[in-house]
Amino acid sequence: MMNPAPTHPPIGGLQTLPGDEVRQIMWRFADRYDLAMLVQSARTAARGPVARLVAAGARNSHEWTPEKAGLLPVFDEAGITAAFLDPEFGGFIPGPKNLALALVAFELAWVDAGAATCSLAGNLGLAPIHERGTPEQRAHYMSLAAPPAAGETRRQIRAAFALTEPIPFVGVETGMLSGKAKIVEWQEGKEPVLQVEKRGRFITNMGFANVVTAAVDSDDPRIKGSFMVILEEGDPGTFDRGTPTKKLVHQLSSTRDPVFSLRVPASRIIGGYTVKDGVILPRYSHSAIIEAVFRRTRVTVGLMTSAKLLSAIAPVIMYQRRRFRGGDGAPGTPRYEFGLQQKEDVLQRLVDVWATGEASASLGFAAARLFDELDPLEKEQERIMKEKGLLGRAVFKEMAAAQETALSLLETLGADRDLSSTATDPLVRFAVLDSVANVLCPACKLWNTGHGANMMREAVSLMGGYGVTEDCPGFLGQKWMDAQLEATYEGPEAVQRLQLSLTMTNELFLAQFRRWILDLKRLSSVKPGTGACALGTAMQLWLWTLNHLRTATDAEGAKLYHKSRQGVTFPLADALCWLLAARQFVLDIGELETKAQENPENAESFLGVASFFTDLSHVQCARAAGEVGRICAELVHGFRRHPQWDAQSEASCYCSSELESLESIIPGIQDAARGRGVVTEPGQAHPFKAGPCVSIGNLATFAQLRSKLDTCLTGARLAKDRAAEALTRVMIPEALDYPV
Numbered sequence: 001m002m003n004p005a006p007t008h009p010p011i012g013g014l015q016t017l018p019g020d021e022v023r024q025i026m027w028r029f030a031d032r033y034d035l036a037m038l039v040q041s042a043r044t045a046a047r048g049p050v051a052r053l054v055a056a057g058a059r060n061s062h063e064w065t066p067e068k069a070g071l072l073p074v075f076d077e078a079g080i081t082a083a084f085l086d087p088e089f090g091g092f093i094p095g096p097k098n099l100a101l102a103l104v105a106f107e108l109a110w111v112d113a114g115a116a117t118c119s120l121a122g123n124l125g126l127a128p129i130h131e132r133g134t135p136e137q138r139a140h141y142m143s144l145a146a147p148p149a150a151g152e153t154r155r156q157i158r159a160a161f162a163l164t165e166p167i168p169f170v171g172v173e174t175g176m177l178s179g180k181a182k183i184v185e186w187q188e189g190k191e192p193v194l195q196v197e198k199r200g201r202f203i204t205n206m207g208f209a210n211v212v213t214a215a216v217d218s219d220d221p222r223i224k225g226s227f228m229v230i231l232e233e234g235d236p237g238t239f240d241r242g243t244p245t246k247k248l249v250h251q252l253s254s255t256r257d258p259v260f261s262l263r264v265p266a267s268r269i270i271g272g273y274t275v276k277d278g279v280i281l282p283r284y285s286h287s288a289i290i291e292a293v294f295r296r297t298r299v300t301v302g303l304m305t306s307a308k309l310l311s312a313i314a315p316v317i318m319y320q321r322r323r324f325r326g327g328d329g330a331p332g333t334p335r336y337e338f339g340l341q342q343k344e345d346v347l348q349r350l351v352d353v354w355a356t357g358e359a360s361a362s363l364g365f366a367a368a369r370l371f372d373e374l375d376p377l378e379k380e381q382e383r384i385m386k387e388k389g390l391l392g393r394a395v396f397k398e399m400a401a402a403q404e405t406a407l408s409l410l411e412t413l414g415a416d417r418d419l420s421s422t423a424t425d426p427l428v429r430f431a432v433l434d435s436v437a438n439v440l441c442p443a444c445k446l447w448n449t450g451h452g453a454n455m456m457r458e459a460v461s462l463m464g465g466y467g468v469t470e471d472c473p474g475f476l477g478q479k480w481m482d483a484q485l486e487a488t489y490e491g492p493e494a495v496q497r498l499q500l501s502l503t504m505t506n507e508l509f510l511a512q513f514r515r516w517i518l519d520l521k522r523l524s525s526v527k528p529g530t531g532a533c534a535l536g537t538a539m540q541l542w543l544w545t546l547n548h549l550r551t552a553t554d555a556e557g558a559k560l561y562h563k564s565r566q567g568v569t570f571p572l573a574d575a576l577c578w579l580l581a582a583r584q585f586v587l588d589i590g591e592l593e594t595k596a597q598e599n600p601e602n603a604e605s606f607l608g609v610a611s612f613f614t615d616l617s618h619v620q621c622a623r624a625a626g627e628v629g630r631i632c633a634e635l636v637h638g639f640r641r642h643p644q645w646d647a648q649s650e651a652s653c654y655c656s657s658e659l660e661s662l663e664s665i666i667p668g669i670q671d672a673a674r675g676r677g678v679v680t681e682p683g684q685a686h687p688f689k690a691g692p693c694v695s696i697g698n699l700a701t702f703a704q705l706r707s708k709l710d711t712c713l714t715g716a717r718l719a720k721d722r723a724a725e726a727l728t729r730v731m732i733p734e735a736l737d738y739p740v
């Protein structure tokens with residue numbers, strides 16, 4: 001261990017970097033021995049073969065080289081490939097695997113996210129079959145994806161997922177498919193044969209994949225709509241892997257622009273089909289399948305960027321402490337012992353990186369766990385609908401009723417009770433969890449990767465010139481660039497914001513969000529110093545702003561909260577992400593404290609980490625509150641004309657009873673409004689036809705909340721000072737844990 005400077009008093013609080021036991025508690029897999037083992041084997045692969053490959057410069061080529069291909073058997077042997085599969089198909093983890101796969105991605109991306117992507121893209125390729133395939137498709141392809149057992153000679157399936165097409169077709173807009181399928185043979189009583197034409201752009205794993213799940217549209221009046229289809233190397237026709245993508249990122253995965261022109265039986269349509277009046281009706285459209293797939297896999301991508309941020313802590317501290325060793329500096333002097341850590345700014349910036357990494361990991365793992373909970377309920381929901389013979393709109397109606405039941409249950413539920421566990425009806429439970437999952441997934445993909453990429457730049461900057469070299473310890477420069485791909489693939493930030501702008505207004509989500517505010521307020525009264533108070537107030541402000549924007553109009557009288565107004569909905573979605581991440585970090589610290597009390601052996605070290613994390617969370621909550629305050633203020637005020645100008649332009653009128661309260665927010669407004677004669681007395685009719693009447697009462701409430709938010713920041717900078725100080729004292733290993 002690299003010891004802290006001897007000049008310091010004995011250490012309380014954080015002594016070493018948080019270890020596995022702390023992580024298992026915070027991310028709730030302390031009782032999952034199988035997952036602990038999986039983490040260890042993924043880590044061995046990452047910090048061994050993967051790290052050696054990166055250190056040897058394998059990232060300098062975008063070709064799929066034999067050295068890179070050598071990672072595939074490494075993943076197989078480590079159990080990483082089979083982690084995706086159910087035990088009956090050669091896997092070893094029963095039940096849902098979202099958390100398991102998230103942990104694998106986290107471990108691999110700790111060293112190199114390209115390696116993580118290489119493994120995960122195989123799962124993504126199989127996911128359409130896993131989520132929506134027929135039982136036969138699932139059994140066939142999943143069991144062939146399992147690594148062959150000793151002595152088995154079969155060819156293993158390696159899959160790719162082909163949605164994106166050459167410009168001008170599918171990208172963010174997933175509906176604009178140029179990939180087509182038509183029927184070329186349909187003999188009486190036999191399976192129809194399809195001709196599939198699909199060109200892909202940026203398709204991961206295409207250097208070696210032998211099975212591709214591709215999105216196509218009908219090019220035949222005898223096929224209805226779009227669907228996904230399974231293509232195999234060896235099918236009659238062309239299976240051209242295409243040219244490699246000249247990537248600047250994730251070079252340990254293979255990405256190419258393939259071309260397929262293949263004849264396949266209609267039984268390859270994912271999810272199957274029925275025939276009505278001589279027309280093939282695929283059971284699932286391509287968009288229904290990708291929705292089911294991405295809502296899970298995007299969480300894992302979000303966690304890759306979290307791993308990068310947290311992996312930066314040790315290398316940066318090591319660099320800072322050693323920066324001035326050698327020369328005339330002698331051991332024991334502050335310059336020798338603390339190096340750059342004598343400077344407050346480098347410590348505080350690292351605190352920000354660390355706090356972001358923690359909050360994003362907390363959010364990502366919470367989302368992964370939520371999907372583990374949701375998966376069986378989703379199956380149950382499908383079973384019930386099938387049993388009741390409901391389809392399409394009828395399913396929607398049934399779920400709307402379940403949502404209503406959930407909302408009324410929430411009204412009567414005690415403050416300390418959790419709705420998802422109280423509700424016994426599986427449809428109600430599904431509605432409750434689904435409304436949150438629909439927010440957490442895009443939030444985690446958006447915030448972890450987007451804001452995470454910005455914070456990776458901060459981490460890189462702390463390494464000085466080293467940061468932008470291949471020699472940078474912890475490969476931080478490459479990780480910075482890689483983070484941008486994580487923000488882009490599986491739907492860039494715009495896609496996540498679009499989704500959030502719809503799902504975050506679901507009344508069931510908002511009802512739960514209101515309860516979370518109360519929980520945080522309660523927490524802040526029993527445990528001050530977590531930042532929960534600022535966070536709760538920021539959540540109130542966000543909610544107020546959402547409600548306001550949903551009914552307010554801009555200076556021209558146009559609706560503000562509307563799908564075409566991304567300038568309103570997108571920033572509000574961003575603001576929500578800050579809140580969700582910080583909240584989850586606060587909750588995870590609470591879990592660590594609770595478990596510390598149940599675990600006397602480790603109580604001291606757990607509580608030490610928890611007290612440091614409490615300061616980090618205070619920092620993060622304050623930062624989140626600041627972001628939310630800024631965004632909300634811009635949205636609430638930014639679409640109005642300046643009240644003084646407004647008053648002068650006679651575009652709006654002001655009620656005299658409310659004008660006084662506005663004076664405290666905008667000094668001089670009374671005189672300006674009265675001078676222009678745009679003031680109405682109580683009961684008087686609106687004197688101007690054009691322009692909205694300004695509701696001053698509303699704005700006063702907003703101003704009060706904003707001002708309360710500011711005072712809630714009390715102590716946040718003291719927490720940052722303490723956290724920064726802890727970084728000068730924490731013991732870190734003498735050498736990085738990779739490459740070996």
Ligand SMILES: Cc1cc2nc3c(=O)[nH]c(=O)nc-3n(C[C@H](O)[C@H](O)[C@H](O)COP(=O)(O)OP(=O)(O)OC[C@H]3O[C@@H](n4cnc5c(N)ncnc54)[C@H](O)[C@@H]3O)c2cc1C
Binds near residue numbers: 162170172203492
């Ligand atoms: C290395 C790599 C690997 C990949 N692997 C795969 C894979 O395995 N399979 C696969 O199918 N795809 C894959 N992709 C493709 C990836 O998912 C797409 O690049 C991504 O979804 C964005 O599509 P696009 O590049 O066409 O961007 P565009 O659609 O051109 O969008 C560009 C930008 O325009 C803006 N924008 C676009 N539409 C909107 C809108 N409606 N509202 C607001 N803003 C908008 C956004 O800022 C967006 O980022 C990969 C890409 C890369 C780089």
